[in-house]
Amino acid sequence: DSGVTQTPKHLITATGQRVTLRCSPRSGDLSVYWYQQSLDQGLQFLIHYYNGEERAKGNILERFSAQQFPDLHSELNLSSLELGDSALYFCASSVGGWRFSGANVLTFGAGSRLTVL
Amino acid sequence: GESVGLHLPTLSVQEGDNSIINCAYSNSASDYFIWYKQESGKGPQFIIDIRSNMDKRQGQRVTVLLNKTVKHLSLQIAATQPGDSAVYFCAENRHGSGNTGKLIFGQGTTLQVKP
Numbered sequence: 534d535s536g537v538t539q540t541p542k543h544l545i546t547a548t549g550q551r552v553t554l555r556c557s558p559r560s561g562d563l564s565v566y567w568y569q570q571s572l573d574q575g576l577q578f579l580i581h582y583y584n585g586e587e588r589a590k591g592n593i594l595e596r597f598s599a600q601q602f603p604d605l606h607s608e609l610n611l612s613s614l615e616l617g618d619s620a621l622y623f624c625a626s627s628v629g630g631w632r633f634s635g636a637n638v639l640t641f642g643a644g645s646r647l648t649v650l
Numbered sequence: 651g652e653s654v655g656l657h658l659p660t661l662s663v664q665e666g667d668n669s670i671i672n673c674a675y676s677n678s679a680s681d682y683f684i685w686y687k688q689e690s691g692k693g694p695q696f697i698i699d700i701r702s703n704m705d706k707r708q709g710q711r712v713t714v715l716l717n718k719t720v721k722h723l724s725l726q727i728a729a730t731q732p733g734d735s736a737v738y739f740c741a742e743n744r745h746g747s748g749n750t751g752k753l754i755f756g757q758g759t760t761l762q763v764k765p
Contacts (some may be wrong), residue, residue: 535693566752575739576694576755588750623693627751636682636701637743637751641693 536560537642539624545648551612554645558605558626564588565607566639567599570621582607583629614649621646662762669730671759673723673740682743684753685714685725689736697725699743727761735763
């Protein structure tokens, strides 16, 4: 157990629908990062939140949005779903290592597998 | 554009042999490089990191080598075991203004260990 909790583990839905993925970071971590991993693909950075504030955006579609709440858990909202959105969505957390001198080692959750039919 | 890429998609080794997984990167401004291991059905797991001003770093059964001249990174696994079978990713981490600590990942190399 990495300490990063993601729910649901699996989700099957239809095109055009909306889903919400939830992430609880490791205790003490203020940063939450979301990544998308499609079949046979690497991990694509979507968005980063630090202590409730959005810090960076990657290749995140306009149909996708996220937020981090005061208790530091985060949600990734995916709307108007398309077949191509089927993927593994990972949440990762860190203390906020870019603010310090060491490597910003991200701790990943087990992921949420989204299947759009 | 910036990218961290891997030379080979699949590496097959005999149990007990040493494994070498390679990674090429394009951005010289990276401060750290990190290797992750992803087993089937799980999230990526940290293996080892190396700062950009280092050439080599050793961990338990793993060694990371960094060649900044040719922008090449490698992960060496000694005495490969069946439990090492996984996909291995290298990732780039940059500090400084405008960089919020996100990791840029390569495509991954699948390591298959034959008994």
